[in-house]
Amino acid sequence: MSTVEIRPVRSRRDLREFVELPYRLHATSPRWVPPLRLERRLFLSRRLNAFFKHGDAEYLLAVRGDRVVGRLSAHVDHAYNRYHDTSWGWFGFLEIEDDPEVLPALLDAAEAWLRGKGCDRMVGPADFTMNDESGVLYEGYDLDPMIKQPWHPPYVFARCEEAAGLDKAMDLWMWNLEVSDRSKMMPILFELADQVETKHGIRLRKMSRRSLRKDVDRFKEVYNSAWSRNWGFSPYDDKDLDQYAQELQLVFDKHWFMVTETAEGETVGVAITVPDVNQVLRQMNGRLLPLGWWKFLTKGRRIDRVRVGFLGVKPEFQHTGVAAKMYVEHFDMAEVRPQKGGEMGWILETNKAMNRAMEAMGGTIVKRYRVYERVWGAGSETGEDA
Known part of the structure; x- marks a missing residue:
């Protein structure tokens, strides 16, 4: 066999190969959900993705002969490093054939690029940040991935586990919740929820599409406070929020987007729960035409699951039962909406409270x-979650 060559993405053809590889690798998989090709190109665009306002990236292709057999990104999030006073680099967009030579070659090339940027370690996979698709799946292969969840065949985890110098940094857990079944909830949650407004003067309201951008600023308040001590946390800036609000418009459902606030209007907590549009994307095969756009526009009648992506409360209000109030509201919505269950997370394995x-x-x-x-620089501690 010919050797594996690693080359950076430099041309439109290279970028097309980078985008198309998972469609070829997983073409026969009953689980993998093809994302929209147009969305993937926009996400990878250095001009259009807000990540590149505070980050750099190199896209890498692994080629054997005339065949692309793997891909990987190497990237640096300068905002993350400034916030944590670190010199971390990241890798992401991991896709490989089941070939023992491919992953080591990609990782070595990514490390070389990150060393050149002054990094002292490489963490991943994370598709730019931990708020995008992150981690390598190693349990739950028989389940459909939900929106913004990666899916990998089992050999990818095996290759990562055997890769030289690649050590576990953190595990991420997804929890299944059947929110139509109240009998599974501890009674204390309902008691706490009932007291939130009468005892603490905190009310819950739903976001609206018109006010979504302003409410995303409220989300930023909560996120940058409640998640700030979490492993892998990176603060959002205004450009990130502009992009995030645009993404949320595509999946917005007023029943599942909620804010809690004091009588004076101070934001206390936020929950952003997203209908699982992967159930629609599966039928579109990565394309808007000829009928994909219609399937997407009528997605509400096709989706019966949700993903609770963010649910958090500012630390100074975490004694008030606000989280319980938002939990119970999810159960209430399941009684009147087509979505009767879903998944929450990811949640760090070290986040004992959640x-x-x-x-x-x-x-x-x-x-x-x-x-x-x-890790190749000083120290190897990955930190603890709050």
Whole structure:
């Protein structure tokens, strides 16, 4: 066999190969959900993705002969490094054939590029940030991935586990919740929820499409406060939020987007729960034409699952029962909406408080993902979650 060559993406043809590889690798998979090709190109665009306002990236292709056999990105999030006073680099967009030579070659090339940027370690996979598709799936292969969840065949995890110098950094858990079944919830949650407004003067309201951008600023308040001590956290800036608000417009459902606030209007907590549009994307095969656009526009009648992407409360209000109020509201919505269950997360394996809350709601862990690191600089501590 010819050797594996690693080359950077430089041309439109290279970018097309980078985008198309997973469609070829997973063409016969009953689980993998093809994203929209147009969306992938926009996401990878250095001109259009807000990540590139505070980050750099190199896209890499692994080629054997005339065949692309793998891909990987190497990227640096300068905002992350400034916030944490670190010199981390990242890798992402991991796709490989089941070939023992491909992943090591890609990782070595990514490391070389990151060393040139002054990084002292490489963490991933994360498709730019931990708020995008992150980790390598190692439990839950038989389940459909939900929106912004990666899916990998089992050999990818095996290749990562055997890769030289690639060590576990953190595991991410997805919890299944059947939110139409109140009997699985601990009674104390309902008691706490009932007291939120009468005892603490905090009310819950739903976001609207018209006010979504302003409410995303409220989300930023909560996120940059409640998640700030979490492993892998990177603060949002205004450009990130502009892009995030545009993405949310495509999946917005007023029943599942909620804010809690004081009588004076101070934001207390936010929950952003997204209908699982992967159920629609599966039928579109990565294309808007000829009928994909119609399927997407009529998605509401096709989706019966949700993903709770963010649910958080500012630390100074975490004693008030606001989280319980938002949990109960999810159960209330399941009684009147087509979506009767879904998944929450990811949640860090070290986040004991949130994992206990999922157990209290009758949840079960159904998917696990692993994030890796390769360290070549000083120190190897990955930190602890709050």
